[in-house]
Amino acid sequence: MRRPLAFLAVNGALLLLALLTAFPLLWMLSASLMPTGEATALPVRLVPSHPTLEHYETLFTRLDLGRTFRNTLFLASAVTAVSLLCNSMAGYAFAKLRFRGRKRLFALLLATLVVPPQVTVLPLFLEIRALGLVNSFGGVLVAGIATVFGIFLIRQFAQGLPDELLDAARLDGASELQIYWTIVLPLLRPILVTLGVFTFLSAWNDFMWPLIVLTDESKYTLPVALANLSGEHVQDTELMMAGAVVTVLPGLLLFLFLQKQYIEGITLGSVKE
Template sequence: MRSIGKHSVLIIGSFLMIIPFLWMVLTSFKTYGESMQVPPTILPSEWNFNNYVSVFQSVDFLQYYINTLIVTVGRTLGQLFLCSLAAFAFARLEFPGKNIIFLLILSVLMVPLQVILIPNFGIITQFGWVDTFYALIIPGVFSAFGVFLLRQFFMGIPKELDDAAKIDGCSYFGIYWRIILPNATPALTALGIFTILAAWNDFLWPLVMTNSEGMRVLSVGISNFQGQYSTDYPLLMAGAVLSTIPMLLMFIFLQKYLLAGIALGGVRR
């Protein structure tokens, strides 16, 4: 009986979570009149695929996709490399002030982006990076959360492997590259997925840092569908569905690596 109650709660919770997604998909196939109908209809009377064609005709949606892909790949590769290097130093090396520096890095997690948005914008302006990929990628190539996640995992890898590598003449970077990284695939995959999701869905930073239409990313470009007095909701939902599909497919195929990375990285000391 207890398991039945737990499963019932989980089923209800899953249903409540999936309702907005289903509503988005169904609305993308409706006409504008159907989307504004009161009381609202659940299923469209006619499945209208013109909204998906109009998405590419109304704005340069393909360019949004390309820009988002470039930003996502750049941030992900940068975080995997830099965060793993920092995590290796905090997990395997001894140097003065290591714990203090690590605590300072973790303190970044307590500062919301909105608090440092204006100072960051001033720095990017002085560099002349506004409306460029530099502004969209470089500030996101390091993550305090990524350092914490990978450090916890690296500390669980036996240090005897390091000693054996040193005997064979391996340098610290060789230990990092040949010993630590191959044994940290689940944690690296989890961090990669988290970074991809964050970069793909990022809205505030690209909105502030880009001016031209050619530098817009998906999250900002879709917001352009919203009108001043009325919004074409089927067109807006069609754009949202198209932007969601890559992330949905990624989670479907990589969910076992994500869950393994969370489980392993969360219990390491």
């Protein structure tokens, strides 16, 4: 008799916790489809009486959120592409190429992980201001060209590549850069996917830095635009929920499709010993 009871307790608790976790997201989606005013009407409604897409229409026509969406997509993709290239080059060099000071340099890089981004954000702003990059995508991009976490992740993975393969290519007369490009990069594919999802999502969701750099509404990314809109349109609950859905959904879908890789990245990153 104990087993069925324990079974119920475990699965019941799981279900309850899952419902509580999913609830804000489900309500967001549901409220975004409600006619104006329904989300704040009493008694409370959980599902729309007449599902409507009017708020999404308003977002993409009157508020031109399509442009904001494209800005975010472009920036997140650019940061991902550039940082994957830079991080994979450096991570591979640290893992497989022998040079003086390799360990010391890597230890120094790891030590910088303790510095919170708040410390560098002020001078970095002055720097991009001096470079004339305020209110430009380039200004947002510079902060993400290379990351210590990315270099670390690639290095962990690249250490497992067989040396024989690289040596054989050297014997065949391939240059070191050719080896990186034609042999190493394809072999790094799994970890590049993992790091790519990671980077894309954090760039997509990033708030403080784009908020500081981008001053013109036409350049805003989704989080910045949404924070801005939520001040102006406090009363328009359904509209704001539609905005939240547009902001959250792409990242959520990407995660659902690539969650194996994403979770792998977390567990790889957490084994620091």
